[in-house]
Amino acid sequence: MIARPGMSKYLHVFAIGIQNTLVYRVNFLFRAMFGLVPLMGTLYVWRTIYAGKAPGSLIGDYTLQGMISYYLLVTIVDALTAVAEDDWQIAADIKEGAISQFLLKPMDYLTYRLCLYFSGRTVYTAVAILPVALFTLYLRDSFVSPSSVGTAMLFTASVVQAALLQFFLAYTMALLAFWVLDVSTFIFIQFAFEYICSGHLFPLDILPPAVARALQLTPYPYLCYFPAAVYLGRIQGGELMLGFAIQSAWVVAGYGLARWVWARGIRRYSAAGG
Template structure:
């Protein structure tokens, strides 16, 4: 146990030091990430103004007021920053194809363990550096947050973000390890990224989908990468539904953890290394 903890700390520390080289990129990138929100603010302002002119009373779209809609897009930026795993699946598949993955077969370092710590280091450095631009953006947009979480809802929101990170990691790791069975997974990865962008709620709140598609989309795990954390923060998921949502998110995370472990175990049994 002590040796495992020491190895984990060493990998995490070295990974953090490596990622600190990109601290300037992370700060600028965090600011640029929110630029599309400007377009969303003008777009939804025009939509709600037109609807307000055609009716009386409070105008909502799928239960979202104008302020809620803009706040939702701001929150999905945070969700996607947690669940985004650029290059993870393609990197695993590339190492399998090139033969470089055999370093994890001959050295006493578990690949999933190593990559998880490496990604955790990336997120720690990213949010540590990007805290200032995030704070500036949310301060300037504070008027869109009519209500903020209270008490234990904050804990539920943080838990949903952490599980979004783990779910995305094990999901993409499992996709990458398809490389043990297929020489090329880039097409499958493209399809996954396309579906993820749409069905995770990053493009729009999935509450806006007509029935039965809204129910179908909420049955798959992609909603937990962006939509669900934002919905928790905005109070769209409360009470029993919130507890059930967190439980289902945890179940999906565990399921993809098991799948990734299974793919690694069975993939390495049939693997033949070529190249460097």
């Protein structure tokens, strides 16, 4: 097992990451609970909209039940993939010169951060599972199980790819700290686009078809809308294959971009704080 020594140090990083993020568990619990509040608000608004229409009416091609299950899935995908503190920490590492040690150690910074991201997600999901489970129980009439084992596997694959894409995006944004003093504005601008274009606020296929199709060309739908749609079986056959192909392509592109920006940034890096 030659690969072992190389891998085990990253397993240690993952374990340490879990210990460190456990400190934030109260924060996470608050975040998960408060995050459900606007979601419930949105669901009430949708209910009221459907109530004002003839019974059984569709919006896009969603029934009220379908709409609620979509939002439930968004909540689950979000808990599994959202970036919590990672981008701020990466930017701070660059600002404060903490990345210097990675230039000397046989440890790759991107892989290191990826391990920490996974440990953060593990802790977050463990904490969020209680409020999200209660919420799902409350909406159990709208909760649908995946139609087959195949769908469940495809959903898992799409979530893993979404998580990777999410991480590369956040990582690359945080690397802007090599060039600018305060990256938070850029992160928030990016996040605003992500929030609306990834399907967090509403399912993208209720948009006019031309807009929805244009969005499919950006990476955003593959962060959230795509996994949810795969789970709900809204994407089938050739479209499904194409979706996975585009999502994988974006993951590869995100990885390439992250590596490239790092390489450019490190040339400018002055190791402030030694």
